[in-house]
Amino acid sequence: KNVLICIGTRPEAIKMAPVYFQFLKSDYNTKLCVTAQHRGLLDQVLDFFKMKPDFDLDLMTPNQTLNKLSSRILEGIDKIFTENKIDLVLVHGDTTTSSVIALAAFNRKIKVAHVEAGLRTYNKQSPFPEEMNRQLTGRLADFHFAPGETASLNLKKEGVASNNILVTGNTVIDALKTTSAILDQGFKNTVIQDLKEKVNFNKKIILVTGHRRENFGEGFESICNALVRIAKENDVELIFPVHLNPNVQEVVYKRLSNLPNVHLIAPLDYPTFIWIMKKSHLIISDSGGVQEEAPTFGVPVLVTRTVTERQEGVTAGCSFLVGTNEVLIVEKTKELLSKSKVNKSINPYGEGDASRKIVDFFKNRTW
Numbered sequence: 032k033n034v035l036i037c038i039g040t041r042p043e044a045i046k047m048a049p050v051y052f053q054f055l056k057s058d059y060n061t062k063l064c065v066t067a068q069h070r071g072l073l074d075q076v077l078d079f080f081k082m083k084p085d086f087d088l089d090l091m092t093p094n095q096t097l098n099k100l101s102s103r104i105l106e107g108i109d110k111i112f113t114e115n116k117i118d119l120v121l122v123h124g125d126t127t128t129s130s131v132i133a134l135a136a137f138n139r140k141i142k143v144a145h146v147e148a149g150l151r152t153y154n155k156q157s158p159f160p161e162e163m164n165r166q167l168t169g170r171l172a173d174f175h176f177a178p179g180e181t182a183s184l185n186l187k188k189e190g191v192a193s194n195n196i197l198v199t200g201n202t203v204i205d206a207l208k209t210t211s212a213i214l215d216q217g218f219k220n221t222v223i224q225d226l227k228e229k230v231n232f233n234k235k236i237i238l239v240t241g242h243r244r245e246n247f248g249e250g251f252e253s254i255c256n257a258l259v260r261i262a263k264e265n266d267v268e269l270i271f272p273v274h275l276n277p278n279v280q281e282v283v284y285k286r287l288s289n290l291p292n293v294h295l296i297a298p299l300d301y302p303t304f305i306w307i308m309k310k311s312h313l314i315i316s317d318s319g320g321v322q323e324e325a326p327t328f329g330v331p332v333l334v335t336r337t338v339t340e341r342q343e344g345v346t347a348g349c350s351f352l353v354g355t356n357e358v359l360i361v362e363k364t365k366e367l368l369s370k371s372k373v374n375k376s377i378n379p380y381g382e383g384d385a386s387r388k389i390v391d392f393f394k395n396r397t398w
């Protein structure tokens with residue numbers, strides 16, 4: 032049978048890499064399609080994991096609206112569907128790439144499998160547009176790989192049959208295991224060398240990321256105010272790989288340049304980012320993937336959102352919802368800086384065998 036794995040953004044590439052390689056080891060004829068909804072960030076991950084797309088729609092253009100992107104994905108993927116016999120499409124998570132390709136496959140009566148299925152806030156505006164993307168993908172999909180029990184329960188409540196759901200853990204932990212092993216062998220590059228010259232790694236390191244659309248404007252202003260205070264009031268070093276979106280870049284560079292212990296840098300390639308994560312005392316981020324990865328290294332995450340679909344980390348005491356409230360961010364940071372890191376052995380998001388479980392699911396049933 033012919034399997035097509037579809038990805039568009041950096042996190043999808045990281046989280047689908049283990050699934051792709053597991054499928055390549057199977058008897059299925061497996062192909063990789065990238066929409067390149069992100070270009071540079073996606074390519075960094077493809078290079079690191081040595082993934083070669085069979086189809087590249089190369090759709091990124093500056094300031095593209097979500098509707099324009101959607102229509103171009105629909106057209107591009109449909110051409111691939113008409114020119115190739117595809118039996119199963121795998122999409123991931125909550126991107127425009129995923130929901131639109133799921134729709135295109137549904138219209139062509141091609142089976143759809145959704146990896147990282149069932150995450151929900153049930154709030155259409157947060158995260159936007161991700162919450163709607165994953166709900167739509169969930170409605171369109173035939174097979175649902177839920178990262179945890181909560182996600183599985185959400186899907187069942189929405190009427191998905193139990194035998195089409197498998198709880199696998201999150202594939203990000205599979206990717207992290209491989210990457211962590213590479214880092215343990217001694218990992219160097221010019222970015223790390225550069226950082227070692229600029230950053231005093233004997234101080235407590237705070238890693239910061241941010242890219243959520245619902246935080247653009249006021250939210251980012253407030254987060255930046257908090258970061259200024261954190262940098263001035265504590266003996267810390269902040270490392271902030273700044274997302275390429277102009278809405279993020281503008282505020283961050285305006286507010287945080289010229290602080291000696293705030294290091295604004297370009298988005299990092301995946302292994303370098305994990306290298307810093309391992310060295311961090313604390314992370315301030317609105318990222319989904321980061322909430323899942325950090326518990327592996329016992330690094331707490333202040334989540335700059337008011338809701339999270341990754342509640343397991345909050346329950347386990349690995350992450351803390353602080354929203355974009357300046358005072359809350361400053362106070363929670365102070366509190367966590369005074370403590371040692373959380374228990375290293377707990378990662379509520381998976382054990383690193385999710386991709387094997389996904390491929391076994393198809394081997395063990397007729398479809």
Ligand code: UDP
Pocket residue numbers: 041042045203240242272297298299300301302304305317318319320321324
């Ligand atoms: N990441 C990275 N470089 C960076 C920032 C993040 O490689 O400079 C990785 C991170 O380890 C995680 C993923 O990108 O695996 C998260 O992506 P992002 O925050 O963009 O998206 P989300 O997870 O919120 O969908």
